[in-house]
Amino acid sequence: GRAVGIGCDVTDPAAVAAMSDRVVQAYGGLHVLVNNAGITRDDLLFKMPLPHWEAVLTTNLTSMFLCCQAAQQHMVAARYGRIVNLSSRSALGNRGQVNYAAAKAGVQGLTATLAIELGPYNVTVNAVAPGYVATAMTAATAQRVGSSPEEHQRMVAEHTPLRRVAQPTEIASVIAFLASDDASYVSGxxxxxxxxxx
Structure with a gap:
């Protein structure tokens, strides 16, 4: 296969539109969009500064709106598309993550609404909500709370029925399924x- 790397600030509408257009120029269309940009700025509500709230909402939710808006015009014209948005188990609530939880819950509302709006054009829109995944971001969280990544993972695994944490490839395989024609009747x-x- 072929790939092209494009640097893009996904919170900048002009940059997102340019990225979308460049993909179409390079490949003749835009068929799959996976929205996976995300940051954390954890703190308890009473201590959270407004810039941390805004940064997480902008990066984790507004960026998806912008990318979906740019991609949908190409997908609607082609009458085909697959959009997969990354939410999180934290959408159900997580202490110290009021900003992240709000953004990830918003992703689920965005996903359900876009599935309704884009469905008539054969564009499916779904979300994946991972639990704890062994990534650099969760390792940084562990260190911030005074634990090693390994200790933190063991603690989480004890409260998970499968008794382990996820690996990134296990999330990627679910995204690949939702982006494939095997999931052509799965939307919202x-x-x-x-x-x-x-």
């Missing part, structure tokens, strides 16, 4: 990938 769904945790 949020699929939790969290090892059975409640």
């Amino acid at each position: 769904q949020t699929l939790y990938v969290n090892g059975g945790a409640r």
